[in-house]
Amino acid sequence: MINIGVLGYGYWGPNVVRNLHSLDGCHVAAVCDRSAAALKRVRHAYPDVAVTTEPSELLTSPKIDAIAVVTPVWTHFELAKAALENGKHVFVEKPFTATTQQAEELVDLGIRNNLRIMVDHTFLFSGAVRKIRHLVDEGILGRLYYYDSTRVNLGLFQHDVSVVWDLAPHDLSIMDFLIQEKPEAVIATGESHLNHVVDVAFITIYFPGNIIAHVNVNWLSPVKVRTTLIGGQKKMLVWNDLEPDEKIKVYDKGAQISNGDSRYELLVSYRSGDMWAPRVEQAEALKVELTYFLECVLNGETPLNDGVAGARVVKLLEAADRSLKARGRAVEL
Numbered sequence: 471m472i473n474i475g476v477l478g479y480g481y482w483g484p485n486v487v488r489n490l491h492s493l494d495g496c497h498v499a500a501v502c503d504r505s506a507a508a509l510k511r512v513r514h515a516y517p518d519v520a521v522t523t524e525p526s527e528l529l530t531s532p533k534i535d536a537i538a539v540v541t542p543v544w545t546h547f548e549l550a551k552a553a554l555e556n557g558k559h560v561f562v563e564k565p566f567t568a569t570t571q572q573a574e575e576l577v578d579l580g581i582r583n584n585l586r587i588m589v590d591h592t593f594l595f596s597g598a599v600r601k602i603r604h605l606v607d608e609g610i611l612g613r614l615y616y617y618d619s620t621r622v623n624l625g626l627f628q629h630d631v632s633v634v635w636d637l638a639p640h641d642l643s644i645m646d647f648l649i650q651e652k653p654e655a656v657i658a659t660g661e662s663h664l665n666h667v668v669d670v671a672f673i674t675i676y677f678p679g680n681i682i683a684h685v686n687v688n689w690l691s692p693v694k695v696r697t698t699l700i701g702g703q704k705k706m707l708v709w710n711d712l713e714p715d716e717k718i719k720v721y722d723k724g725a726q727i728s729n730g731d732s733r734y735e736l737l738v739s740y741r742s743g744d745m746w747a748p749r750v751e752q753a754e755a756l757k758v759e760l761t762y763f764l765e766c767v768l769n770g771e772t773p774l775n776d777g778v779a780g781a782r783v784v785k786l787l788e789a790a791d792r793s794l795k796a797r798g799r800a801v802e803l
């Protein structure tokens with residue numbers, strides 16, 4: 471039985487607690503939030519779970535084996551560091567930390583104390599992303615050309631982070647998981663309209679082998695869109711996460727170009743074959759992920775979404791911020 475303490479019970483914390491509470495092999499020992507109203511909600515939903523406004527009660531408790539950090543980004547480093555220093559495994563929300571330096575410090579601390587760090591890159595555990603990774607690994611898409619995702623809606627406006635740090639970690643972690651190459655450079659543009667944080671942003675990431683990725687994140691969109699296009703040499707796909715069924719459609723489409731008889735003649739042959747919608751597992755991604763967290767803690771296994779993976783995403787976010795401030799200057803990585 472792994473005893474877990476959860477820090478933060480705002481918007482996302484209840485999802486973490488609900489899933490942990492439902493899992494065998496784990497016991498939610500306590501929930502901490504600075505807000506009394508949040509703790510009232512915990513007491514109402516889980517009368518058996520201890521509550522406190524003081525994080526150190528969980529961080530230093532000898533009865534707790536692991537801590538879930540579900541608080542605002544700027545608090546992740548301090549809380550995760552204290553947890554690791556007190557011998558606890560940690561599950562930290564995305565984005566892992568506010569700087570790469572902090573991420574690296576936590577990774578070192580985890581190694582030194584032989585503790586697991588998992589960063590909540592929830593989408594990696596969704597049926598859709600798992601299926602796409604399978605299509606990539608099996609060579610069904612062929613050599614990758616591009617990854618292009620749109621994650622836009624109206625709000626939820628955050629006061630402490632930009633739309634880049636709020637929404638893009640999802641896309642960047644998915645992209646990192648699917649492309650499996652080290653990015654070379656980032657170009658980002660964006661603007662803030664309603665307060666001091668950027669609310670519309672376009673991020674381009676260059677990879678070796680002519681692979682290019684683009685992420686569009688926006689809190690000022692009249693409609694919600696969650697659509698990703700992935701183009702490969704053999705097949706192309708569209709993943710619409712808002713579709714209840716047939717989230718992924720794989721198209722046997724493509725183009726080939728060769729030179730004709732004269733050097734000015736271009737011969738383009740288009741391929742337009744079948745489309746199919748592979749079956750996608752429907753299980754709740756966060757539940758799959760937290761089950762995996764417990765396994766990693768029990769077996770001493772390094773999670774695929776470990777602190778190193780979290781640091782890679784933070785590095786891209788920092789590069790995007792630098793590029794954005796310089797109105798789209800390329801930032802080499």
Ligand SMILES: NC(=O)c1ccc[n+]([C@@H]2O[C@H](COP(=O)([O-])OP(=O)(O)OC[C@H]3O[C@@H](n4cnc5c(N)ncnc54)[C@H](O)[C@@H]3O)[C@@H](O)[C@H]2O)c1
Pocket residue numbers: 477478479480481482483502503504505508525540541542543545563564565590591592636
């Ligand atoms: N994985 C996902 O899909 C997903 C979705 C939403 C949010 N998140 C992440 O979850 C984290 C929290 O986001 P949210 O939307 O729930 O924020 P929120 O502001 O709604 O909730 C944060 C809670 O943490 C509490 N808190 C703040 N500092 C604390 C401290 N030092 N100790 C204890 N409690 C403290 C606040 O009182 C608040 O109740 C962020 O990192 C965010 O990026 C992840």
